[in-house]
Amino acid sequence: MNIKRREFLTTCGLATLATQISPLTAEGKPSLNTIRKPPRLQAGDTVGLISPAGIVDAKDIEAAQRSLSQLGLKVKLGKHILDRYGYLAGKDGDRADDVNLMFSDRTIKAIIPMRGGWGCNRILPLLNYSLIRSHPKIIIGYSDITTLLLAINARSQMITFHGPVATSTWNQFTVDYFKRILFNAEAVTMQNLNPSEVRMEIIAPGKARGKLVGGNLSVLSAMVGSPYLPSWNKSILFVEEVGEDVYRIDRMLTQLKTAGIINQIAGFIFGQCTKCSLGDEPSFTLMQVLQQHILPLGIPAWYGSMIGHIKDKFTLPIGVEVEINAELGTIRMLEEAVSPFG
DSSP: HHHHHHHHHHHHHHHHHHHHOOOBBBTSSSSOOOOBHHHHHHHTTTEEEEOOSSSHHHHHHHHHHHHHHTTTEEEEEOOOTTBBBBBBSSSHHHHHHHHHHHHHHHTTEEEEEESSSSOHHGGGGSSSSHHHHHHHOOEEGGGGHHHHHHHHHHHOOOOOOOOOOOSOOOOOOHHHHHHHHHHHHHOOOOOOOOOTOOOOOEEEEEEEEEEEEEEEEHHHHHHTTTTTOOOOOOEEEEEESSSSBBHHHHHHHHHHHHTOOGGSEEEEEEEETTTTOOSSSSSOOOOOOHHHHHHTOOOOOOOSSSOOSSSOOOOOETTTTTEEEETTTTTEEEOSSTTTTT
């Protein structure tokens, strides 16, 4: 290969990489300050089901189709939704292709992963973030889907949604928030309805405003140091976890602290730590660990919100401005999360 040809190919490669990293304006210049809101859902819309992480079965797809049809939605399946590759739902390139194709498909109005598990982190370099920004649409999920939500929010500058996956329990509580935020384009206030079922403990009282950002704690911790995380400056951080001993929660919060993330936030919410235990004795309690990390920050914070591996789930818009009240345990959206024009 001669020098001029090598220089040409290198220049083309760098230009392609630049468009992947920075969304472009109409003039072709990078624009990192304009957040895009996807169009709202309407009855009769088609949603795309994909498996970007763990394996799913045909019976899971059938159940998801029934649940979504009850919301007045049609379903289109990703090409590789039933693939199997070890513990993953297909090879990395194929799972990434399903994500990219769903965003480019103009008939698809929202993308709902089937489940979490593990695997989304592996496909992040294969996603076309400029394509995603050019075709904004709702993408929602939780657990390992946290990876996609944060990466797309950061690299495509688009609102994403922490909420049910296709195999979740689509009960009245979950559906109510899903429809009000994604169908009706409402700016809602989220608050636990039954304190006896969800224990709420104030870590530090007060109110704060900021951009809502977060997801599964272990998934978020695994992304630290990567180029796929959003800005944390004066944000409201929410986290949730499942099946972890308290010392591991301590370890992950310490990682966020030493990475300089926690000291930037304006407020903190720990949703639910489902099936978490003290582990080997002696141990701190979970609340003691949260107090050790959060109290020195002097910010409003609480434990116990309808976020996580539980049946009743809020739909949380990542990237939207909110106001929190730690004494009431409320998350008040200050703007709608979707475009009301459909």
